[in-house]
Amino acid sequence: MASKTKTFTRALFAATAIHLFAAPAVLAGEVTVWFWDTKFNGAAMQEAANRYKAVAPDTTITLVDLAKADLETKLQTQFASGVTDGLPDIVLIDDLRAQLYLQSFTGSFEPLNGAIDHSQFAPYKVAVATVGENIYSLPFDSGVAGFYYRSDILAEAGYAAADMTDITWDRFIEIGIDVKAKTGHPLLSIDMANAAPFRMMLQSAGSWYFTPEGELNLVGNAAFKKAIETYSKMLQAGDTLWKPVSGWAEYTGAFTGGEVAAVPMTGVWITGTVKSAADQAGKWAVAPVPRLDIEGSVNATNHGGSSWYVLSSSAEKTEAIDFLAQVWAKDADFYQKILVDQGAFATFLPAREGAAYSSADDFFGGQTVWKDFSTWVQQIRPVNYGIFAGEVDAAILAQLPAMAAGENVDTIIENIAAQAKSAMQ
Amino acid sequence: MSPVSRILRSATYLGLGLAALISVFPFYWMLVSMTNSAVEVANGKLTFGDQLIANFQSLLTEVDMVRVLFNSTVITLFGTILTVALSSAAGYGFEIFRSRFKDHLFSLLLLMLSIPFGAMMIPLFVMFAKAGLLNSFAAILLPGIASIFIVFYFRQATKAFPHELRDAARIDGLNELQIFLRIYLPVMRSTYAAATVIVFMANWNAYLWPLIVLQTNDMKTITLVVSSLVSAYNPNYGVVSVAAVIATLPTCLVFFILQRSFVEGLTGGVK
Amino acid sequence: MQSRRTDIWGWSLIMPALVLLGIFMIYPILSSLWLSLHTGKGMNLSFGGAANILRLAEDPVFLRALFNTLLFLVVQVPIMIALALVFAVALDDRTLWGRAWFRTAIFLPCVTSLVTYSVLFKSMFAHDGVVNDTLMFLNFVDQPIPWLTDPGWARVVIIIAITWRWTGYNMIFFLAALQNIDRSIYEQARIDGVPAHARLLRLTVPMLKPIILFLFIMSTIGTLQLFDEVMNITEGGPADATLTLSLYIYNLTFKFMPSYGYASTVSYVIVVLVAILSWLQFRLARDK
Missing domain, CATH: 3.40.190.10 (Periplasmic binding protein-like II)
Incomplete structure (x- = not known):
């Protein structure tokens, strides 16, 4: 019994020692994404990652699922401490809090207007992430x-x-x-x-x-x-x-x-x-x-909605931005897929032309709800x-x-x- | 039994029964929810359903449960053993070897205990980042091992430790360390049991600090998993309940086993 | 007086803990004190001297949080500790049938997942929840009590919630302590015909004094740092009626525009309060 316990303890030590002191090194070409809600944001991101594989097979997209409040706590603690080690490359941020982050942690986010054509997205959604000349977000789901x-x-x-x-x-x-x-x-x-x-x-x-x-x-x-x-x-x-x-x-x-x-x-x-x-x-x-x-x-x-942001501290900035540009700002078909699978109603305007956005939903008595939302989303007043x-x-x-x-x-x-x-x- | 004590006894059972019922109800609800679908849970269904396996499978596809439980177990085992050992020794030291200076020092420790952790979290995080220890078990364990709370507990509990026992042991030629290990430890069995339960629970449920220092999926603990499951736009409370039960059972089990030590210690017999 | 030789033993038992505490607390404490002298948005900080302390006096939200926290402390802590003691004494009785199960049952609330517990508490105290249904069925009230929507009743719910969750936790310390008190005096008193309540008050309570003091001080600290229950059940509402100092610190750090300096200042208000209250409790315990 005693020796068995010892063996177990030793095995435990051996397994633990790996994680006891050393933080595992981050792979080159690995883009880490923080988000909340695996079944909604996570599934959409996973779908995007799968599509990006065809474009850039060497880049891995790693998803880290956190509670929304937990994500904010982690992000803010790291920003406040000035420690960038362990921060993700892409992060999901609530639209309502975007300005707060952009203005109180100045320089922590990367402007994206050079790489992404924001005229393709709903204007109210772009306004949320604009500071001066710079636009910082890849606008994602709408809260229409x-x-x-x-x-x-x-x-x-x-x-x-x-x-x-x-x-x-x-x-x-x-x-x-x-x-x-x-x-x-x-x-x-x-x-x-x-x-x-x-x-x-x-x-x-x-x-x-x-x-x-x-x-x-x-x-x-x-x-x-x-x-x-x-x-x-x-x-x-x-x-x-x-x-x-x-x-x-x-x-x-x-x-x-x-x-x-x-x-x-x-x-x-x-x-x-x-x-x-x-x-x-x-x-x-x-x-x-x-x-x-x-x-x-x-x-x-x-009401609500969130968008993707790229962190300035990211070592894989180029890959991260390219990923957003190649899938999230380009692939209208991708948006049909996540609308059907996750009910993720995004703000990428060209996607509205797709079949999924004009389909009737029997749950709503055959109403073409997505089409209606597409109409309303354009009427939202930017503030x-x-x-x-x-x-x-x-x-x-x-x-x-x-x-x-x-x-x-x-x-x-x-x-x-x-x-x-x-x-x- | 006299009629009076019989009435008293019945009243005790009635009171305890009622208290137990109120205490157990949420736990029962958690067990019930584990077997029901999300909509049934939201509608307050109070009877067991047939969704247990479906909920379990759904949880396992979302979360690497083996890894998560391994992490929580390692953190809790090491944390509990080290904390109880180190902090009980300090509590004993503060009480048995009292001096005015140590008493002042102790008051200072109590004040330190009252500083909300949130205030110290950022500088502590910076320290661990500089030491290159982020995302490691060491980062989780180290700040908690010297627990002022447990030191204080042992200091107060030691006041009931009979000095005659220690004097007798000294006459028998035992040194101070031997007295601590051979006399104090067995006599204070119930205190150790209580401290173990408390520290185990604190480590197993630890939330804020692990959230901050752990960075990758393979380091997640069960508490963080429950938290992220609940924060979905459309949380499946059936699945959440499975995770919540898994997160709860180990502490219950530890308590149930250790509460047996809450029987009359050796002191009663010695005096 | 300690001899020098034994005092070396004393220090060597204390030292490992002291060294660790020194490493992991001194720098964070100094750093947070320094931060409390700064003002600004997020990380754009500038030295503000006593500005944050002056802000406290004029901040209506802080004053509300302070009031609520002290109210919870004064009302809830004595009730909880008295209840815990009564349960512990009852469950210490060897002849009691099923005491292991009773003990575990009463301990369960503090391990029940916070998520489950808050969802359930909210639904139990809902407008048409089981609590109102029962009260109306028994004709205690003829209108549902607005438990979570009325500021006064919401405080009552929080007090019930904390008591429910932490009584069993406090009971453990009493149960453990009861094992180390001298039973012979107790036995003698029983033979002499001293009634149960008198034995509890005159014998048990004095013998448990060190643990009672410990629990009072720990509960004071715990209540001054009260967060989980108010965050998960009422979010500090309605109308800030259940906002506590800790929840306010959280809001200042994570919900509002981050005011790290001011949040740090409010944290040290808690420390000052604990210092005053602990000193009072130690004094009271000594005088008895």
Whole structure:
């Protein structure tokens, strides 16, 4: 027994010694990619890597899957420490955080406008990654918004597709209260920790938390005031309109479980989750996202989405950029494939001409959803997300109880602005 | 049994039963979720299903489980043994060989313990990068071996260690190291058991520091795997639950085995 | 007094740990203290002197986080430690049937995966979750309690969540310590007819004082660094009602525009609080 234990210990030591002190050397021609979500971003990247094999057989693309928050933690810790050893060559970054990274870790990313023709991508998506003259991203998946709803439940309450198309949020509230009263199904769920609705409403009006110059733009911003008023109205409607949820699992469970009859404030990436409820096939439809009831607001906006960036520290920069240029910025067929397989709706405009983008989807009652999204994605107003969106989000969320209580909207806006201002330093 | 003690006993069982039920429920739910599909989990299904094998297969195609468990096991075994050995010795040293200077030093250690790790993470990362130790087991293990928490625990627990035992051993001619190994260790069996459980759990579940220093797929630990599975846009909670159960069972097992040591130590008999 | 010879033994037992702590902590501590004197966006830092300390006083979010953290500390820690002690004493009884299973059951929460636990806690305390259903079925309330959407109730959920998760963990230390106390006094008191609660308060508690002190100090540090539960269950909301200092540090570093200097300053607020509270606890323990 004792000798057996010893042998085991020795074997363990031998196996461990390899990794105990030496970091394995990186292969030449190996391009490492950090991303989150194996089945979505990872699968798309894998498909691209497979296609690149035909172009450059000597380059290996290595995929490293991390949780989104974990990826950001790692990346930021390395940037802050100045240690580039172990950083990837290509990294996926959330559009909302892109400016923050580009501006607080200056020089960490490689401009790509020399190698990639950005006019081939949706303009709003390019704006997100632009600093001065330079464009830093290979724009990937879109967060183009859609208003997903259960056509069967709405029909039961007397609403047809035309009634849901190109409406305002005020009209949405009326319909929502009516549907809840008639069918018992809410059309909306609200998470008190989510500020995305405000961002979506603002961008639908081409407005944002900040001016294009980066100054706080809340007090005196008509779109922001309308957004606060609209959301306050929703909050005050309470049980007659929405179901409270907390966190992602409950949010998605509420509609996959058939209780909540719509997902009005989301991006196209939710399609996979909606379709995971196979028993609801044929009962869903997608309408354009509602707009704010003010001049200049359109029935299109964005929620989420991310893009690929190349790090300046990369030793395989040339290979990495070539890989992005040869597949991601060139291969329209590749985009058909990832749309069909992963439901990855990208922003490479030439891909819209492909067959997959115009196909009908039986899950959505034969609606040509991808074609609709392609139309909406072009209507999204470009805005500069700036570097302090997180701070303003937090300041808005802190005022949700005041909005629910029906306090004065101007006071609420002043409070939000005051907290945001003190956080923006 | 008298009627009073019978009532008391029933109340104890009732209280413990209720507490156990509340404590076990999430664990039960995790086991149930492991056997259900993603949609069933999201809809709160509370009974066992038939998706266990499918979920397992799905996990194995996404993750190199053997490699991941090997990494976690090595880190945890080395981390636990070294931490308990080194930190118990220090705790014993601080209590048995007390001096005013050592007490001051100890207060300083307690203050160091209260510094959030996040504040020290970046400079620590720089140190390991300069030493060329990134992406190695050494990088994970080294900063945690001297655990102020465990030193403090042993110092406090040692206050119950009878001085007569030590004096007797000295008269018998044992040197201080022999006293520590032959007298203190067996007497403090239950303290060691508790410390082992705690340190094992801390190493097995270690998250932030391994996340920062480990860089390649073949160095991933189970905690990091669970984390990345959950962060998908459309997480499959059935598969996540399989990984979560795998991530949980070893600590449960270690606890179940070691809790047997929580029986009256030698002290009671000696005194 | 120690003789010189034995004191060499004392130092040699302590030294390995001290050397490691010195190597891995001194530079990071000095570096983070130096960083706390800097301001700026991301890595574009400049020396700011006391600017960050002045910012603390005017930062409403910091003050909210400080208030919440201290509230959790004062309300939750005593409840948890008392419960842990009661469980430990009950589960120390040799004649108790199935005590290994009870012990393991009560220990389980702290190993249950954080992911599972937070998803489940959220659904249990949801508007139409099992907790509200039960309360309404028993006619304790006639409206569902807004557990996660009301600032006050969200704090209650967090306190329940931490207690649920950490009571069994604290129980282990008591269980281990109970094995090393002198049973003969206890036995004598039982024969003398001292009732159970009096034995617990007058005999067990004084004998466990070193461990109680240890657990109070560790729980103080743990609560001041409270992160997992609030991050995963409420994300600090609603309206910052459950935002803790640690979660705020995280936000300042990873969620907002990185303010490394200011985040470091908030970290040292925790250290100062621990220093004050530990000193108080040591004083109280000595006076008894």
